[in-house]
Amino acid sequence: MWSSFVEKVFITPKLMLGYIGVMIFMAGEGLEQGWLSPYLIKNGLSIEQSSLLFSVYGLTASFSAFLSGVLTEMFGVRRVMFAGLIMFCIGSFFFLTFGIPSHNFAVMLPSYALRGLSYPLFVYGFLVYVTYEAPVDRLSTAGGIFWSCYACGLSVLGVMYSSVTLKFMTEIHVLWSALVFVCLGGAIALLVDKDAIKSKKRANSEEKTSILYLLKGITIIFEVPKLGLCGYVRIVNTLASYGFPIFLPLVLQNLGFTISQWLQMLASLWITNMITNYFWGMLGDKWGWKNTVAWGGCVGCGLTTLLFFYIPTWGGGYFVTWLAACAYGACLAAYTPINAIMPMLAPENKGAAMSVLTLAAGLSTFFGPGIVGIFIHSIGAVGVIWIYAALYFSAAIVMAFVNIDHRSFIKKKDENNPASPPIVAKS
Incomplete structure (x- = not known):
């Protein structure tokens, strides 16, 4: 009965784990949206600096989103997703340890940009996996489940969590707690599979491992x-x-x-x-x-x-x-x-x-x-x-x-x- 439920709702057990992991990961990624900019301005940043911070974040996220597909083909799902997870943790560490407390914009800008590079590798790397794992006759459904979990984490769970915890925790502690969501979601999603996206036909293709393949996008x-x-x-x-x-x-x-x-x-x-x-x-x-x-x-x-x-x-x-x-x-x-x-x-x-x-x-x-x-x-x-x-x-x-x-x-x-x-x- 359980396996029937999983196949009906999540298509495969592997996809179910990935969907849940992405949702939890994005809850950590999105818990600051709506209040981080006013908080930074209140604590010393100018409006122009805050705008630049989020603009650079968006630029790096777009660049990373573009590379996510071909990098997944070249290096495999787990490696790309794991790289995104590690980059998020490193960026958060420097942003929260050396950036915000000292109001050091020179540290905040590159560290937050690193976070922008991180999440597309994780979530879009998994989205590429979805296109291979899901059967063709349910491919659109599989994409719908992905975006439902993505939106639930980013725009619902993360925002709701912040709205509650900000009443009894400082902003900096709420930001640190994002790492709990991200690491938990990453651990769940990385159970997805142990092998790289390759069919037997593609396993012998040198093009997929060439650096020139990055231009394929x-x-x-x-x-x-x-x-x-x-x-x-x-x-x-x-x-x-x-x-x-x-x-x-x-x-x-x-x-x-x-x-x-x-x-x-x-x-x-x-x-x-x-x-x-x-x-x-x-x-x-x-x-x-x-x-x-x-x-x-x-x-x-x-x-x-x-x-x-x-x-x-x-x-x-x-x-x-x-x-x-x-x-x-x-x-x-x-x-x-x-x-x-x-x-x-x-x-x-x-x-x-x-x-x-x-x-x-x-x-x-x-x-x-x-x-x-x-x-x-x-x-x-x-x-x-x-x-x-x-x-x-x-x-x-x-x-x-x-x-x-x-x-x-x-x-x-x-x-x-x-x-x-x-x-x-x-x-």
Whole structure:
């Protein structure tokens, strides 16, 4: 009965361990979001220094996200994930021991940047593993479970933990406690498998161990142009979600909403996203990966982005605005099958394909707030909202050129060897 439950919910026991590990790891990674910047400014950093600190963190995270796929192909899942875990611990040690207590920005900047390098290696390294371990007919579902666990750890568990512990612990002690989550999550996830991602065919490939393979995450876009199109769609995916916190709280406050109501809506948005990731993943495997992304994700996010802004602007109260926030969070989850589409566009180079995906995810963290910074003074909040909506609708058009039939992969797998196990990760 237990094995049946695991297969139904988590697909395989190995994936279940990895999912749980990622969720706990991201709880430690995300427990400081929402309060670290004000805390640092309160304790001596300037706004400009704080902004630079988080900008460099985002840059290093994007770079690491890009490399995670090809590094996993080259060195194996466990090595890459373990490297991410160690880098997080080292970065945290210097940041908390020599950076914050002495207000030494010269130490804080590189040590926090090292933390930015660390977590994509851990979580995206595991995501590459998911594309190999999960059967093709449940690949979208597997991606949905991953993002549900990721969001649960980052935006729910970590935030809830901080909201409770900050009442009786100092900020520095809460930051130190993140290492407990990270190490526990790492220990669980690293039980995932002992071998590297290699099929028998790839085990003899010298290309996968060449340093030049690092460039595969770029060159593959020219070899498989549809990957570039999907990369654009993935960038657009979370643009508004990263931009909303920059300006929407001020808009809502001017309309009579409280900051507490905004935070409740934001939390509900991500909780809804966390829950619906799993269901959109299953729907993608049934309805079609492309249809789910184009209609549920791109068109859905375009419409709900407008609703989230115009409902309160036109006089809607808290409850209907809260519903709009939840609807946006649900549609945001409909992009889940993009995690299945991209590796299957390059089945012989899944790691490189996932590097394109993870790079796009990282770039979204820049362009989302960047759109606000560039346009908010010239065209106002209304203009920014319409830019986001237009980009979502443009992504739906782009998806029309990504011709992929998930059923063909399932049929091909069944015809070739229905009883064969999936390619597993070995190191």
